[in-house]
Amino acid sequence: MLKTFPTGGVHPPENKLTAGCKIEILPPPKSVVIPVSQHLGAPAVPVVNKGDKVLAGQLIAKAAGFISANIHSSVSGKVLKIDSHTDTSGYKQTAIFIDVEGDEWVPEIVNGSDPVKEIKLSPEEIVQKCLDSGIVGLGGATFPTHVKLKVPAGKKCDLLIINGVECEPFLTSDHRLMLEKGEEIITGTRIIMKALGVEKAVIGVENNKQDAISLLERLAGKNGDISVQALKVKYPQGGEKQLIKAVTGREVPSGKLPLDVGVIVQNAGTAYAVYEAVQKNKPLVERVVTVTGKTLSRPGNYLVRIGTPVSALIEAAGGLPDNAVKIISGGPMMGKAIGNTQVPVVKGMSGLVVFSGGETERKQYGPCIRCSKCISVCPMGLEPYLLMALSQKVLYEKAGENRITDCIECGSCSFICPAYRPLLDYIRLGKSAVVKMKREKSMK
Amino acid sequence: MGHTVLLTVISLGSVGLVAALILYFISQKFKVYEDPRIDQIQEALPGANCGGCGFTGCRNFAEALVKADTLDGLNCPVGGASLMTDVAKILGKEAVAADPLVAVVRCQGSYEHRPRTSVYDGVKECSAAHYLYGGETDCHYGCLGYGDCVRACNFDAMYMDEKTGLPVIIDEKCVACGACVRACPRDIIELRKKAKKDRKIFVSCVNCDKGGPARKACRVACIACNKCYNVCEFDAITIKDNLAYIDSFKCTFCRKCVVECPTNAIIETNFPPRKVKAETVEEEKKE
Numbered sequence: 001m002l003k004t005f006p007t008g009g010v011h012p013p014e015n016k017l018t019a020g021c022k023i024e025i026l027p028p029p030k031s032v033v034i035p036v037s038q039h040l041g042a043p044a045v046p047v048v049n050k051g052d053k054v055l056a057g058q059l060i061a062k063a064a065g066f067i068s069a070n071i072h073s074s075v076s077g078k079v080l081k082i083d084s085h086t087d088t089s090g091y092k093q094t095a096i097f098i099d100v101e102g103d104e105w106v107p108e109i110v111n112g113s114d115p116v117k118e119i120k121l122s123p124e125e126i127v128q129k130c131l132d133s134g135i136v137g138l139g140g141a142t143f144p145t146h147v148k149l150k151v152p153a154g155k156k157c158d159l160l161i162i163n164g165v166e167c168e169p170f171l172t173s174d175h176r177l178m179l180e181k182g183e184e185i186i187t188g189t190r191i192i193m194k195a196l197g198v199e200k201a202v203i204g205v206e207n208n209k210q211d212a213i214s215l216l217e218r219l220a221g222k223n224g225d226i227s228v229q230a231l232k233v234k235y236p237q238g239g240e241k242q243l244i245k246a247v248t249g250r251e252v253p254s255g256k257l258p259l260d261v262g263v264i265v266q267n268a269g270t271a272y273a274v275y276e277a278v279q280k281n282k283p284l285v286e287r288v289v290t291v292t293g294k295t296l297s298r299p300g301n302y303l304v305r306i307g308t309p310v311s312a313l314i315e316a317a318g319g320l321p322d323n324a325v326k327i328i329s330g331g332p333m334m335g336k337a338i339g340n341t342q343v344p345v346v347k348g349m350s351g352l353v354v355f356s357g358g359e360t361e362r363k364q365y366g367p368c369i370r371c372s373k374c375i376s377v378c379p380m381g382l383e384p385y386l387l388m389a390l391s392q393k394v395l396y397e398k399a400g401e402n403r404i405t406d407c408i409e410c411g412s413c414s415f416i417c418p419a420y421r422p423l424l425d426y427i428r429l430g431k432s433a434v435v436k437m438k439r440e441k442s443m444k
Numbered sequence: 445m446g447h448t449v450l451l452t453v454i455s456l457g458s459v460g461l462v463a464a465l466i467l468y469f470i471s472q473k474f475k476v477y478e479d480p481r482i483d484q485i486q487e488a489l490p491g492a493n494c495g496g497c498g499f500t501g502c503r504n505f506a507e508a509l510v511k512a513d514t515l516d517g518l519n520c521p522v523g524g525a526s527l528m529t530d531v532a533k534i535l536g537k538e539a540v541a542a543d544p545l546v547a548v549v550r551c552q553g554s555y556e557h558r559p560r561t562s563v564y565d566g567v568k569e570c571s572a573a574h575y576l577y578g579g580e581t582d583c584h585y586g587c588l589g590y591g592d593c594v595r596a597c598n599f600d601a602m603y604m605d606e607k608t609g610l611p612v613i614i615d616e617k618c619v620a621c622g623a624c625v626r627a628c629p630r631d632i633i634e635l636r637k638k639a640k641k642d643r644k645i646f647v648s649c650v651n652c653d654k655g656g657p658a659r660k661a662c663r664v665a666c667i668a669c670n671k672c673y674n675v676c677e678f679d680a681i682t683i684k685d686n687l688a689y690i691d692s693f694k695c696t697f698c699r700k701c702v703v704e705c706p707t708n709a710i711i712e713t714n715f716p717p718r719k720v721k722a723e724t725v726e727e728e729k730k731e
Contacts, residue, residue: 084653092584429567
C-alpha cells in the first residue's frame, strides 16, 4: 500500500527532465569562492590567510559554536583573498577566494569509488567525524548533521527515516545519487543508525522513482534493519514533518522537533556525505547539482566542487538560452531566484532551474475570493489567506497566535491560488517578523 | 384605571431609585481619579497619533507628560517648540527646548546613477523585498524604491519621484514623526537637525562596502576616501564601516566637505550659489 501524508498537498507538473542523465563529474574551475556561511547557525571562522597554499579537503574555516559547521577547501591552490562576495541571497557575505592549481588532495582522503561496508568507528567517533567533515543536511535546510546525530539526554529515538522523496519538480540529484551510489547510501544509513543507536531505518521514496525503490530494496538485503517505503507522489512530501506522518503516522506537534516523536530524518544525499566522511575520510567539498530547464540544450546532473560559480554549471549544461529570464537555486516550488551567475555553488544547492520567457512571469493578483483552496492544500493545516492578511496589516502578534511560525514555506498556497495572490511572500515576511519578535522577547 | 397608572409609576420609580443608589455607591467605590490636565493637554496636542514622540498616541503622551518630573526628552515633533511651551504652561513646568528635526533620504541611487542588475517580480513592498534578497542593483544597502516610507507618512510629506525611483521628502510638510524611519527596512532615512532656511549637508549614502564595489554599484556612493574627514575642522565627520557620516549637531555648514567629495555623495541643499568658490578657483588658476 502506498502511503502519503493526509493534510493538504498539491501536484505540480513533475518535469523531471534529467531523471535519466547519469551524474557527470565537473572538473574544478579556475577559481572558487567558498562562503563561510553555508549552513544554518553561526558562520565559520576562516583559519587560512591570503597567500596560503591549500589542498583539496583541507580545513579553511572552523565551526564557531555548536550549531555551525566546518568549511573545507574544495580545490587545491592558493588563497587569493578573504573578502565579501554576493551569495544566493543577493547579499554580501564573507567568502574565501581560492585560485586553483592542479588537483591535489589531502593524503588521508581515499578517492576511490569501491564501497567500504564495514563500519569501524564508534558512535562518538562518527559524530566527531561528521563535525570535522562539515557535514550538513543536504535537503536544503543545511542544518549541521552532528547536532542532529547527538540525541540529547532524556529524549529517545527509535526510528531513522532517510529522505529520498525529492518531491520538488525538476530536481533529480537525490534520485540519481540513489541509483548510482545506492550501496554507499545504504552503508551511510547504517552509519547514522549506529551513531543514533537505533535498530530500524526506513528510506522514504516517492513512487515516481520505481528504479530507485527496487534497487534500494535489493541492496538493503533481508536483514530487516532497513526497509524502503514507497510513497504516493504528492508535494511537499519531502518536508520533514510530512514525511514522518506519511511513513509512521506520527504527528510532530506544533513547535516541536521530530525527535519529540522519536524520529530523526536525514536526506539521502546527507547519508551519502556521511558515508564519504566516515569511510573515506572525505569532507563535504562536492555535491550533486541538477542543472535543468526546458530550454537548456544539455540539462543534467553534475558532481561539482563547492564554490564553483553557477555560470560554470550553466555552461556545462549548454549555456544560458537567449530568452532565459530566471535562474532558480533549488526547485521551482521552494527555490530562490538568483540575481547573478557569479554566485557560488554552496552545500545546500540541490539544483539550478533555468526558466525562459513565458514560463515564469507572475500575474497581477486580484482580491481573495474566499475559495479556501489555500487552506485545503496547506500541509501544516494553516490558513494562508488569513496569515497573509495579518502580515500585510502588520498584525504580527495575531499572526503568531495563528501559528505562522509553523509554515514550512512550501508554496502550495501560492501555487493553488486562483487569484494569484502572493500568499507566501507575505507569510514569509510575517514569519520572519514573528521569529524576530519571539527572539527579542526571550532575550529580555 | 388611575390606580394602575399610579401603581406602575410608584413601582418603576422605586426600582429606578434603588438602581440609581446602587450605581451611585459603586461609582463612588470604584472611582478612578484622573488628572484633568491630561484632557487639557490632549486637547492641545495635534491629535495626529503619529507616534513621533515615542508613545503610541497623543493620549499616552499626555499621560506621560503629566507624570514626568521634567519635560526633558519629551517632545512633540509635530507641534514643535510653541506647543511644548503651551504644554509647559498647563503643567506649570519649565519647557525644555528641543531642536526641530527633519527627515532626509540618504540615498541617491537613481536609475541613472545605479544600474539595475536584476529584476524583482515579487510583492512590491520594501520590507518583503529586503527580507528576500539584496535588491535590483548591486548596492545591497540603498533604497529599494517600493515606497514603504511614503505609505507610512501620515502628513503627505513624501512622494516617490518616478524619474529617479527614490522617495522625496517635502521639508515644509515633514514633522519629523519618524514613521518613515521606522518603515524603512534599510535605515536609509534619518532625522537630522533642522537648520535655517532648511539648509542641509549630509552624506547621501548608506553603502558599507569598500570603495571599489560601492562605486561599481553606484556612481554616487560614499567610498570612504576620508577626504571629507580630513577637511572638516569641527569634528563633525566620522568614518565607520567604509561610510562617512556628518553629525548634524556639530556641522557648521562651511561646505568644505561638499567640494572635497570625489563622488558627490555629500549633498547640500537650499544654499545660495557658490560665489566664493568660483573666485578661489580662478585665483588658483592664476597662480
